[in-house]
Amino acid sequence: MRKKIVAGNWKMNKSFQEAEELISVIAEELDEKELDCDVVVCPPAVYLEMISDYAEESGLSVAAQNVSAHDNGAYTGEISAYMLNSMNIEYSIVGHSERRTYFNETNADLAKKVDMLLENNMKPIFCIGELLDQREENVHFDIVKQQMEEGLFHLNEDEFSNVVVAYEPVWAIGTGVVATPEQAQEMHNYIRLLISEKYTNEIADQTTILYGGSCNAQNAATLFANEDVDGGLIGGASLKPDDFVKIVMSF
Numbered sequence: 001m002r003k004k005i006v007a008g009n010w011k012m013n014k015s016f017q018e019a020e021e022l023i024s025v026i027a028e029e030l031d032e033k034e035l036d037c038d039v040v041v042c043p044p045a046v047y048l049e050m051i052s053d054y055a056e057e058s059g060l061s062v063a064a065q066n067v068s069a070h071d072n073g074a075y076t077g078e079i080s081a082y083m084l085n086s087m088n089i090e091y092s093i094v095g096h097s098e099r100r101t102y103f104n105e106t107n108a109d110l111a112k113k114v115d116m117l118l119e120n121n122m123k124p125i126f127c128i129g130e131l132l133d134q135r136e137e138n139v140h141f142d143i144v145k146q147q148m149e150e151g152l153f154h155l156n157e158d159e160f161s162n163v164v165v166a167y168e169p170v171w172a173i174g175t176g177v178v179a180t181p182e183q184a185q186e187m188h189n190y191i192r193l194l195i196s197e198k199y200t201n202e203i204a205d206q207t208t209i210l211y212g213g214s215c216n217a218q219n220a221a222t223l224f225a226n227e228d229v230d231g232g233l234i235g236g237a238s239l240k241p242d243d244f245v246k247i248v249m250s251f
């Protein structure tokens with residue numbers, strides 16, 4: 001059985017005190033529940049240490065939102081996978097559409113970030129997904145294929161088995177326009193097919209593929225009910241503890 005994951009991407013939100021309040025409520029609420037999935041919290045980098053302390057106590061995992069493509073040295077402002085790993089951070093998001101769009105990160109840059117994470121025993125949550133006009137032009141499958149090929153398919157089987165894929169159609173991120181369960185299933189199934197063609201059926205079967213984009217407490221269960229949707233990468237709704245917990249309980 002492949003791993004199911006619900007990950008909360010807090011993006012650039014919350015003061016230190018607000019972040020502490022948020023994680024303590026989430027940890028407390030989840031503590032009383034039996035979970036059918038792993039829960040990953042992705043706070044801003046400056047809060048990673050504080051969040052890790054809470055997470056460790058309550059069995060949650062922690063992800064950075066970004067990582068440097070370089071290993072160490074004179075890169076002011078950057079945070080390396082080596083540093084994150086030394087703080088026992090398990091995952092990092094790579095290639096979120098906001099990084100691709102606002103910080104011009106290319107698939108080639110992202111491939112380097114993936115390598116850095118794997119070299120430092122961390123797991124990438126690798127984001128892919130098409131823009132609205134690409135879907136309207138019916139090239140969304142080609143875009144996703146290219147992102148998989150250029151960002152991930154240089155990895156060998158062993159390396160790839162540490163990757164989590166997150167399909168996030170850009171038109172659904174933060175817009176309130178969620179992909180239909182059929183659209184999500186269709187693309188997730190396609191991504192799994194790409195993985196089985198590149199690697200093996202077994203690896204494809206074991207790969208966790210998350211959906212992201214306006215996933216919330218109301219629609220999570222219908223999305224997660226699809227065979228190839230193994231959980232979600234949640235933005236806005238992860239900032240509301242009750243909603244986030246409901247999403248976690250949607251399997």
Ligand code: PGA
Pocket residue numbers: 009168172173174175176212213214215233234235236237
């Ligand atoms: P959203 O963001 O849930 O606010 O649409 C998802 C994401 O960006 O990962």
